Amino acid sequence: MKRVEGTVLFTQESRFMLETDAGERHLFILSHKASAEAQQLPPLQHRQARVRVTYDNDPAIIGYAAHAIDVLPEQRRGQGARQWARQ
Amino acid sequence: MGAAMIAGLPLSNRVRDYPESEFRHPLPHEAELTAGVRIEPGRSYGFFTDTTVCIGCKACEVACKEWNNLPADNLGLTGDSYDNTGHLSANTWRHVAFIEQMADRPTEMRPFQSNWLMMSDVCKHCHNPPCMEACPTGALFKTEFDTVVVQQDICNGCGYCVPACPFGVVDLNPLDGKAHKCTLCYDRLKGGLEPACAKSCPTDSIQFGEVADLQQRAAKRLEHLHAVGVPSAYLYGAPDGPGATGGLKYLNAFFLLTDRPEVYNLPEAPTRPSDRVAPSLLSGLAAVAGLAVAAVALFSRRD
């Protein structure tokens, strides 16, 4: 599984767009295996939360399957993460 | 509403209040400016898609993907003319079909779109939606705008809605295990915005508005096409006409077509599966009763 950190720009249903510090944007679909539900995503967008996403490629789409989302602390970005939704 | 007209559509006098072309804030009731209609809860909204003016640009597909954050799917070449999308799916809520009419080629090339039919397909937002009737959790519901939406937190991914839809629209996404389809841009309607696909359509092939207004507009367009020599034009999904059979009554998203529905991958006479429950149950019971009578007859003869 791969990991990427960034800011949640916007969400729609179980889909969300993440922008990395380098300015790259990635589209994720929240996997049914993740212990989180789609309705938990909008608060991350409203806060423009920084998160770490554990993900896999999906050969059927141009996008990724998100298996876990860890919310990173607002003040101490990059220094540890609070587990928010793990597989 | 005022007298200003663009491309035959009435526009609000409010357009004069906004001479600039870029805005830094959302405009109140923006759909009044872009589609000539104010969006209010309790009214019935939909699409009139006039396929005779579709140029196959796929701007609607792109706008839908952009607004709804939907990933590209059906990767690779379909081998099916210029249509790389293929069909509607959980990740593709608008699909512009390219239908090449091979019979006319290559000896005769008539002007305009005589050798191609193009049609932007979408959820029909049925008046009596079979998907909603089939949903056991109530995830599919009618919104305050008379449109049909899947509530994602209620959907349990059972997939009953998929075969219930007579148009093959709603689809399960194996990644998140939920049913997905066009929401008629529910979030945009709540904000007073025209749906993204209709707003992006450069020829107004996709027209958004109140269903009753759209039906009147479509009837006029049909009359005009018949008068100028297109007798094959007809409406699919207008009240009790083709496409609104089997108790569907009418479709909030309806179409003007010029060939048989099957040519556009639409059913000729769609029906509601719920209408088949009683006959299926009765025929099942009759079959069981028949087998029981046969078994009794067989075993009593042995005795």
Ligand code: SF4
């Ligand atoms: S077209 Fe299919 S998915 Fe859309 S409202 Fe009708 S039954 Fe439901």
Ligand code: SF4
């Ligand atoms: S109404 Fe919105 S969700 Fe439906 S096809 Fe158009 S852009 Fe997509």
